[in-house]
Amino acid sequence: MADNANSFFAKPAVAIVTGASKGIGRAIAIEFAKRFTEGLLLVLTGRSDKDLQETVSLIQADSSSPSKLTVRCVVGDLQNQSTIQKLFGNLFEDINPSKYDHAILINNAGSTGDISKYVRNFGLNDLPELQDFFFLNVNCPLLLVSKFLSVFSVQESASSEKRPSRLTIVQITSLAAVIPIKSWSIYCTGKASRDALHRIIAAEEPSARVLSYGPGPVMTDMLRHGRDFSGDPDTANNLSELYKRAVQPQKTASVLCNFLEEDKYESGAHVEFGDITGAPR
Numbered sequence: 207m208a209d210n211a212n213s214f215f216a217k218p219a220v221a222i223v224t225g226a227s228k229g230i231g232r233a234i235a236i237e238f239a240k241r242f243t244e245g246l247l248l249v250l251t252g253r254s255d256k257d258l259q260e261t262v263s264l265i266q267a268d269s270s271s272p273s274k275l276t277v278r279c280v281v282g283d284l285q286n287q288s289t290i291q292k293l294f295g296n297l298f299e300d301i302n303p304s305k306y307d308h309a310i311l312i313n314n315a316g317s318t319g320d321i322s323k324y325v326r327n328f329g330l331n332d333l334p335e336l337q338d339f340f341f342l343n344v345n346c347p348l349l350l351v352s353k354f355l356s357v358f359s360v361q362e363s364a365s366s367e368k369r370p371s372r373l374t375i376v377q378i379t380s381l382a383a384v385i386p387i388k389s390w391s392i393y394c395t396g397k398a399s400r401d402a403l404h405r406i407i408a409a410e411e412p413s414a415r416v417l418s419y420g421p422g423p424v425m426t427d428m429l430r431h432g433r434d435f436s437g438d439p440d441t442a443n444n445l446s447e448l449y450k451r452a453v454q455p456q457k458t459a460s461v462l463c464n465f466l467e468e469d470k471y472e473s474g475a476h477v478e479f480g481d482i483t484g485a486p487r
């Protein structure tokens with residue numbers, strides 16, 4: 207366990223969480239709000255303003271959230287290439303990096319893509335949807351990390367202004383990055399790409415701590431969608447079984463936070479909820 211002064215949660219921090227309007231991203235935001243003791247700027251993003259406001263209400267309703275907490279919501283579609291520059295601008299707007307000792311990026315937002323069909327059933331008419339999927343799930347995390355480093359990394363800073371001494375980049379991955387799931391070709395490929403991307407970031411940025419965290423099966427809209435709409439019958443059955451033992455988002459967010467605080471992982475590693483808790487993978 208890291209000593210108190212070096213604890214993950216003990217420094218004034220800024221944390222950007224994508225996909226914080228529901229599910230796992232919302233739970234991570236709530237957990238962060240509770241745990242940071244020396245001040246936290248939480249920047250939350252998603253497409254639904256209403257759901258983001260619900261996340262803020264849940265944070266505010268929690269009496270254990272410390273007073274030195276600011277929450278900022280940025281509404282936007284991370285899949286829309288024509289508005290992405292503006293959205294990134296809004297995300298980092300008004301952040302003074304010299305005010306924070308720890309900067310955190312949680313690349314959580316994601317989608318399943320088309321899970322209704324096998325690879326052999328894709329055609330050229332699917333190209334626009336494939337491009338949208340890979341923009342949201344792979345290109346966007348890459349560009350966000352790049353922007354994050356340009357704002358917070360000492361190496362990127364032209365001035366002698368203070369920068370956070372600690373940088374953490376977490377992406378929410380899946381076991382799908384390493385096992386084949388029939389009719390989930392796009393999702394599996396996207397997650398494998400994201401894992402590779404974050405391994406490379408870890409190699410290129412030794413001053414940052416990088417983690418690919420697989421949250422396990424979690425009761426969210428995404429898992430319900432997978433259970434109900436998988437094209438492959440075996441996959442649909444497996445996901446029905448998985449759903450029965452899925453955990454609540456709060457549980458996996460709490461396990462992630464404890465793991466980050468323990469700080470014993472190899473930067474760039476893919477670590478599953480089950481690896482940490484002993485639950486079946």
Ligand SMILES: NC(=O)c1ccc[n+]([C@@H]2O[C@H](COP(=O)([O-])OP(=O)(O)OC[C@H]3O[C@@H](n4cnc5c(N)ncnc54)[C@H](OP(=O)(O)O)[C@@H]3O)[C@@H](O)[C@H]2O)c1
Nearest residue numbers: 225227228229230252253254284315316380423424426428
């Ligand atoms: N649930 C599981 O069992 C499970 C297992 C392994 C990995 N994961 C991963 O965990 C992450 C979170 O998933 P979840 O289960 O919490 O799903 P979820 O409840 O459906 O939440 C997905 C989040 O991503 C955001 N999002 C989706 N498309 C977006 C877009 N185009 N632009 C901006 N934001 C977008 C959604 O916000 P809006 O709807 O407001 O846009 C929402 O906040 C994903 O990367 C997923 O692959 C989940």
